[in-house]
Amino acid sequence: MMKAILLDTNAITALFQGTAAVLDAVAKTDCVYASAIVIGELEAGFRGGSRYAENLEVLERFLAKPSVEVLPVRRETGECFGRVKQALKTKGAAIPINDIWLAAQCMETGAVLVTYDGHFDVVDGLRLWSRPEPSKHGK
Numbered sequence: 325m326m327k328a329i330l331l332d333t334n335a336i337t338a339l340f341q342g343t344a345a346v347l348d349a350v351a352k353t354d355c356v357y358a359s360a361i362v363i364g365e366l367e368a369g370f371r372g373g374s375r376y377a378e379n380l381e382v383l384e385r386f387l388a389k390p391s392v393e394v395l396p397v398r399r400e401t402g403e404c405f406g407r408v409k410q411a412l413k414t415k416g417a418a419i420p421i422n423d424i425w426l427a428a429q430c431m432e433t434g435a436v437l438v439t440y441d442g443h444f445d446v447v448d449g450l451r452l453w454s455r456p457e458p459s460k461h462g463k
Contacts, residue, residue, distance in 0.1 A: 330430050332426060355435075419447070431450065
C-alpha cells in the first residue's frame with residue numbers, strides 16, 4: 325500500500341473517466357494529494373471546453389473527500405524545485421516546467437507520482453507509480 329500519492333493532470337482526468345488503474349491506485353493509498361499546479365491546469369482545460377460547470381463540480385466533489393489534500397506551493401517546494409531543475413539541466417534533460425513543480429512536491433512530501441507521462445523517468449529520486457502500458461490506459 326502506498327502511503328501518499330500525488331495525481332498528475334492526466335491521472336486525475338483518467339480517474340474522473342473511471343480508469344481502473346488509477347481508481348485502484350487511489351483505493352490503495354491513505355492520502356491523495358492534489359497539487360495547486362494541477363488544479364490550475366484542470367481549470368484552464370475546463371475554461372477552454374463547453375462543460376465548465378459540470379467539470380468543476382466533479383473536481384470540487386473530489387477535492388472535498390477526506391483523503392484528498394490540496395498541496396500549495398511553499399518555500400520548501402521552491403527549494404526542491406531548484407534542486408530538480410538544476411539536476412535536469414546538468415544532465416541535459418528537460419521536462420515541462422509545471423512537471424518540475426510536481427516532481428518537487430512529490431519529493432517534498434515523499435509521495436508517489438501517479439502519471440502517464442514517461443518524461444518523469446529522467447527525474448532522479450522521484451518515486452513513480454508503476455503505470456500500465458499506454459494501450460491499457462482506459463476503463
